[in-house]
Amino acid sequence: MIRRELKVNLRGFVIWTGTMLVLLLLIYLVYPSIVSDGKGNKVNEMLEAFPPELLKAFNMDIAGLDTAFGWLKSEGFVFLYLIIGIYSCLLGSNILLKEESEKTIEYLAALPITRRRVLLDKTVVSMIYILSMIVILGAFNMLALNISETPDNRQLLLLSITPVFPAIVLFAFGLFISTFSHKTKKMLGISIGMVFAAYILSVISEMGEKVEGFKYLSVFTLADSRRVITKAELNPICAVISLVLFVVFIVLALVRYQRKELV
Amino acid sequence: MSETILEIKNLTKYYGKVKGVENLSLTLNKGEIFGFIGPNGAGKSTTIRSIMNLINKDSGSVMFRGKELVRDDTEAKSRIGYLPSEVFLYDDLTVKGIFDHHESFYRQYECSAGIHAKRQELVSRLKLDETRKIEDLSLGNLKKVGIVLALMHEPELIIMDEPTSGLDPIMQNVFYELLKEEREKGNTVFYSTHILSEVSKICDRVGIIRSGELIRAGQVDEISDKQLTFVTVTADDVDALAAELGVKVLSKEGDTVRFANTVSDDELIKKLANFRIRKILIEEATLEEMFMHYYEEVTPDDKT
Numbered sequence: 193m194i195r196r197e198l199k200v201n202l203r204g205f206v207i208w209t210g211t212m213l214v215l216l217l218l219i220y221l222v223y224p225s226i227v228s229d230g231k232g233n234k235v236n237e238m239l240e241a242f243p244p245e246l247l248k249a250f251n252m253d254i255a256g257l258d259t260a261f262g263w264l265k266s267e268g269f270v271f272l273y274l275i276i277g278i279y280s281c282l283l284g285s286n287i288l289l290k291e292e293s294e295k296t297i298e299y300l301a302a303l304p305i306t307r308r309r310v311l312l313d314k315t316v317v318s319m320i321y322i323l324s325m326i327v328i329l330g331a332f333n334m335l336a337l338n339i340s341e342t343p344d345n346r347q348l349l350l351l352s353i354t355p356v357f358p359a360i361v362l363f364a365f366g367l368f369i370s371t372f373s374h375k376t377k378k379m380l381g382i383s384i385g386m387v388f389a390a391y392i393l394s395v396i397s398e399m400g401e402k403v404e405g406f407k408y409l410s411v412f413t414l415a416d417s418r419r420v421i422t423k424a425e426l427n428p429i430c431a432v433i434s435l436v437l438f439v440v441f442i443v444l445a446l447v448r449y450q451r452k453e454l455v
Numbered sequence: 456m457s458e459t460i461l462e463i464k465n466l467t468k469y470y471g472k473v474k475g476v477e478n479l480s481l482t483l484n485k486g487e488i489f490g491f492i493g494p495n496g497a498g499k500s501t502t503i504r505s506i507m508n509l510i511n512k513d514s515g516s517v518m519f520r521g522k523e524l525v526r527d528d529t530e531a532k533s534r535i536g537y538l539p540s541e542v543f544l545y546d547d548l549t550v551k552g553i554f555d556h557h558e559s560f561y562r563q564y565e566c567s568a569g570i571h572a573k574r575q576e577l578v579s580r581l582k583l584d585e586t587r588k589i590e591d592l593s594l595g596n597l598k599k600v601g602i603v604l605a606l607m608h609e610p611e612l613i614i615m616d617e618p619t620s621g622l623d624p625i626m627q628n629v630f631y632e633l634l635k636e637e638r639e640k641g642n643t644v645f646y647s648t649h650i651l652s653e654v655s656k657i658c659d660r661v662g663i664i665r666s667g668e669l670i671r672a673g674q675v676d677e678i679s680d681k682q683l684t685f686v687t688v689t690a691d692d693v694d695a696l697a698a699e700l701g702v703k704v705l706s707k708e709g710d711t712v713r714f715a716n717t718v719s720d721d722e723l724i725k726k727l728a729n730f731r732i733r734k735i736l737i738e739e740a741t742l743e744e745m746f747m748h749y750y751e752e753v754t755p756d757d758k759t
Contacts, residue, residue: 196556200547295543299604301509302537303560304529450526453510 193305197317201287205321208279209328212272216329219268220336223260245399261343264333265351269417272329273355277387277412280322280359284366285379287314288449293376297454311449315367315442322359326352350420357414357434362387364441365411371448374455411437457484459521460612460643461506466515468501475501476667479515483612488634488644490658490675492651492746498667499647500540503616506645507537519612533564536610540617540647542601546590550583550600557604566608574607580629594621602630606637613637614645619653631657651746663746686723687713689734696730 288311291297300310330352337343366383373379390410397407407413414434416427461483468475476498483489493499504510506517508526517524519531544553554574561567578585581599592600598621605613613634619627634644634657646658654661655675662672685705690696693712697704700723702714710733716723720737727735 196545200545294546295541296545298507298509298537298539299542299544302507302532302535303557304533304564305560306527306529308527451511455504455509 193310193313194317197287197314198320201283201317201321204283205325208275209325212275212325212329213332215271216268216332216336219263220260220340223263224340259341259343261337261341261348264337264348265417265421268333269351269354269415273358273412273415274387274391276322276325276329276355276359277362277391278384279325280318281362281366281383281387282380283318283321284363284368285370285383286366286376287318288367288445289370289373289376289379292374292454301454307449308446311367311442311446315363318363318367319360322363323356326355326359329355344424347420347424350424350426351417353426354415354417354420357416357430358390358411360438361411361414361434361441362390364438364445368441368445368448371445371452457487459483460485460519461645462518463502463506464516464518466502466505466517467513468505468510469513474498474667476505476664479664479667479669481662481669481672483643483645485611485643486638486641487659488638488646488657490654490661491645491647491664492649492654492661493664494649497664499649499664500616501667502664503614503645503647506614507535530564533561533566533608534611536605536608536613538601538605538613538615538618540620542597544589544597544600546588549586549588550592551585553589553600554578554585554603554607557607561608564608566610570608573609574603577603577606577633580633581626595623595626598622599626602633606633609640610642612643612645614647616647617649618646619648619650654746684716684720685713685738686716687711687734687736687738688727688732691731691733696727699729700726 291300330349333352334343334345334348337348338345365386366379369382370379391412393406394410394412396403397405397410397413414430416430419425419427459482463479463481466479467477469477479498479502481489491499491502501510505512505515506524508524519535522528522531524531545556548556558567558570558574561570577583581602583596583599583603587596589597589600598618602618605615619630622630634646637644638659646653648654658675660673661675663670688696689711691710693704693707693710697712697714700714700716700718702716704712704714706713716737718726723737
């Protein structure tokens, strides 16, 4: 089961990871010319004209754009959280449901395997791919930045780990909500919409005290990259909450899937 | 007394307010082919999906070898073969790939020793090319792959839903032979179909389902031998004759009527003696006509 799922989901993993690597590569190739000859300082000066809330939302108040590492700490990780989040949520909402959508479920259900095993094997495969994507992108960033400049490698390593927290929660939530549907088409829009909604809430929550509460509604709060940038450490509470939410949604998905009518 | 392999007790399933099956009970014995027939929408697939635990029963139970067949009983599932009416498999695999994949699930079970040899035998008899991709297979070849998957682990209970759709007549005969061999080995086949000729060809017993209720079950020969005849009479007053007999007229043309008769020949002749009969033809109902009669005439209250 695991071997088959690894094979089936490999293509999607390669496309998503490959596309992100190409985009990052392009940025790293172009960035030196953007910030050369003191242009980076001008960019930073320009940013000073922006409202502080907006700068805070993108970590630009604590990371300048005058280096590629500075870009990665601000806009770069926004992009990574979003893409890894969408990939994880889509994987979660599709990996079980596609058996129903492609009508192979009657074959699968007749095999001597429990539904729990099906769900857990698919979860293991998804975790392998989500974590592999995070490791590959992290390793690429580390390699590329160390070639072009001298980044704080500890900070970079910790930042590279942060996408794990929102990603595993989004995967488990996607898996859970997929147990309410029979068609993957319906889940595509819902999954992408959910990730964007969570991201927008996270951005809005940085824009003032009145809306700060929104951060508790957004899964991206769990990444807490600000803490890594300012204190050079991961937020242990966010890590625990992520794991708890992951387990809770997997258990809920198991309960739902056990009773689901597979037609 | 025959050993019971599968026992469905008071199975009821509604889809919202729409009845799937209601209070359906039947028993399958070891080493028999049980034909399960009914028109489209009668509840055949609902019954099968309930047995396979694909859907949740509202009430009732399914017992396999004396034990309730629950969703996660993998040991029981390893002893059941299932062929759905439409075979959907993983398109990216070859025929060999899906058979290898299938075999891998049975390694820890009793049947694993002979599974590969059985697979090779079935592939040879059904003339399958294992190198072809699933997505390139015709409906008939896909069905043949489904048959191999349902039989290769030598299951004690084989559940098949419209198994011959898509098979050419030569392959149908090979398939019937395979089923008869399974029966000889003591395995049981639950054979759902709406093709009546298949039932008389290979089934030992038959159950007729209509509107979600089992209206008749028994030996195929027994049902065929029941006193159902079709009578065509030409008489002076056919309306009065039909009223006297209490039959529903199937067709009427001038002084000639045709009706289905369930009383004995002796009783029929005595009743007809009150009328002036010009011509009479009594035909024995074929199995097909018998089933049609049950579909069209028998209400659920009449079940025996």
